[in-house]
Amino acid sequence: MALGRLPAHQTPAPLTSGGRGSEAVPAVTATDSRLLLSSIVHDFNNLLTPIVTILEELQARHVGTSRQLKKIDGAIYCAFCAKVLARQLLDFVNPRPVSLEPVQIRQLLEPLETALVSTLSPDIRLKLDIAEELPPAFIDRQLVERALLNLVLNARDAMPEGGDLTITAALEFPPASHPGGPERMIRLSVADCGLGMDDQTLKMAGQPNFSTRTNGTGLGLATVKQLMESLGGGLSITSAPRRGTTIDLWMPALLAGFAD
Ligand SMILES: Nc1ncnc2c1ncn2[C@@H]1O[C@H](COP(=O)(O)OP(=O)(O)OP(=O)(O)O)[C@@H](O)[C@H]1O
């Protein structure tokens, strides 16, 4: 069967009340449309899961020529972006309460490493650099995972020729602009050696809907910023054209009983 064409018995029904002539159509309430949007995004996300799994399997088995493998790599990346977008839409429609708990950064990053690597092209090397003595962060694990995935996808976009991508975790004082007190925080940084940003882009990055990419929604950094703020943390960016970009995520640390 040709891709993109369904047999007649599988043709999806239109999502309207079409064909009912002049029958009155009940007004769609805001709750109905939120529910409908949630269920569409949910199903869309479910459909993406086997796509990612199958593509990852093909990639792991090195099926095909190097040109075909490059295409598989691009398809995995697009599927991951679609998953992130689906998650962002779901949270937008149905915000979930923030659930804070102590999390060791090493235990957050190491299990994530494989998933992050699978979103990167083979010419990008991911390195983890986690300080030995680090107090637990007081965070919502899921939110920080999502923030990291967004940053890693941005770094990939900025490194068309590959290079090193480093995720660093350390305990440091946040920049003076951070509204919290003078407490040290966990700094989780994603540093790439890619295209970097000019002054204008640096000023605008993180504003909702600002994007310099052809297919970008400009929701990524704005979401990350909002996620970090919901944890009592923040985000700072250092970047220069052709010098790469470092994005620091600042998050509260559980310092009680921690001696350095
Ligand atoms: N690591 C980076 N290196 C260079 N520029 C970046 C980097 N991260 C973000 N930017 C700049 O900031 C802009 C906004 O990023 P953001 O993640 O919000 O949106 P996007 O990546 O363009 O689209 P999407 O909504 O799909 O994530 C990007 O379009 C790009 O110009």
Ligand SMILES: [Mg+2]
């Ligand atoms: Mg992005």
